[in-house]
Amino acid sequence: MIDRQYIGHRMAPFTVPVEAGRLRLFAKATGQHDPVYTDEAAAHDAGHPGLPVPPTFLFCLEMDAPNPAAIRELLGLDYRRLLHGEQRFTYHAMTYAGDRLTFEQCIEDIYDKKGGALEFVVRRTRVSNQHGTHVADLRTVTVMRHG
Amino acid sequence: MPTLRYDALQVGDALPAFETEPVSRLTLALYCGASGDHNPIHVDTDFAHAAGQPDVFAHGMLSMAYLGRLLTNWVPQQALRDFGVRFVAITQVGDRLTCRGTVVEKMEAHGEKRVRIELSTVDQNGEVKVAGDAVVALP
Numbered sequence: 001m002i003d004r005q006y007i008g009h010r011m012a013p014f015t016v017p018v019e020a021g022r023l024r025l026f027a028k029a030t031g032q033h034d035p036v037y038t039d040e041a042a043a044h045d046a047g048h049p050g051l052p053v054p055p056t057f058l059f060c061l062e063m064d065a066p067n068p069a070a071i072r073e074l075l076g077l078d079y080r081r082l083l084h085g086e087q088r089f090t091y092h093a094m095t096y097a098g099d100r101l102t103f104e105q106c107i108e109d110i111y112d113k114k115g116g117a118l119e120f121v122v123r124r125t126r127v128s129n130q131h132g133t134h135v136a137d138l139r140t141v142t143v144m145r146h147g
Numbered sequence: 148m149p150t151l152r153y154d155a156l157q158v159g160d161a162l163p164a165f166e167t168e169p170v171s172r173l174t175l176a177l178y179c180g181a182s183g184d185h186n187p188i189h190v191d192t193d194f195a196h197a198a199g200q201p202d203v204f205a206h207g208m209l210s211m212a213y214l215g216r217l218l219t220n221w222v223p224q225q226a227l228r229d230f231g232v233r234f235v236a237i238t239q240v241g242d243r244l245t246c247r248g249t250v251v252e253k254m255e256a257h258g259e260k261r262v263r264i265e266l267s268t269v270d271q272n273g274e275v276k277v278a279g280d281a282v283v284a285l286p
Binding site for chain 1: 167168174177178180181182183184186188198207208209211212213215216218219220223224225227228229230231232233234
């Protein structure tokens with residue numbers, strides 16, 4: 001059983017840069033051919049100050065934490081038994097290449113189903129940019145399979 | 148892109164759907180590097196076998212990125228307010244995913260006109276892999 005005392009636990013915040021080259025590689029990997037996501041001129045023409053961070057890439061930036069395994073280690077989770085159950089993003093402002101984004105993660109809930117055969121960890125992450133603007137919230141549900 | 152207007156949309160309207168290329172090992176390798184998700188279960192067949200899987204399989208977040216494309220093909224990304232999915236079933240190498248969205252609700256919230264979209268990715272056999280929803284603001 002995952003220790004329920006960690007419900008409400010806040011991780012140390014971290015800040016990561018948004019790199020244009022990484023956004024171009026992400027566009028290639030996801031079959032994104034809209035030039036807004038790879039070409040600065042097209043981005044400017046569409047009203048963006050730079051290459052936009054696409055809708056799901058904040059999750060990737062969250063994994064650029066100094067220790068991406070910090071929560072797994074804290075909770076003692078075996079990643080061979082982990083599944084990504086749900087993912088949600090709530091957007092408050094756009095983010096762009098060149099931004100520096102700060103991630104504040106909180107373990108919102110831990111619960112189980114099927115008599116403990118499945119345990120669920122709910123993580124909330126608040127994201128803000130280098131100007132202190134709250135840009136997004138992420139909600140991640142991870143499933144730990146036992147047996 | 149032509150501007151979509153709230154008044155012109157009806158519940159039941161479909162977003163322009165698309166089908167992906169079959170998910171290849173190269174796609175998974177590129178996504179591994181681009182996303183920063185280095186879990187070997189998605190790229191290392193030996194690891195997948197040792198973990199009891201028949202093969203490597205796709206990152207759930209790759210499918211969510213495809214649904215993100217569906218949304219930003221339809222409206223500028225600045226219109227996106229909320230986007231969530233459940234990972235229902237594993238997407239395997241070779242699967243072709245059809246990405247679909249349908250307007251299910253029109254509403255006003257936070258002083259904006261918004262629509263809720265139901266989203267899914269479905270494989271070539273009709274199996275739902277990812278299901279979710281998004282909210283976009285429209286003029």
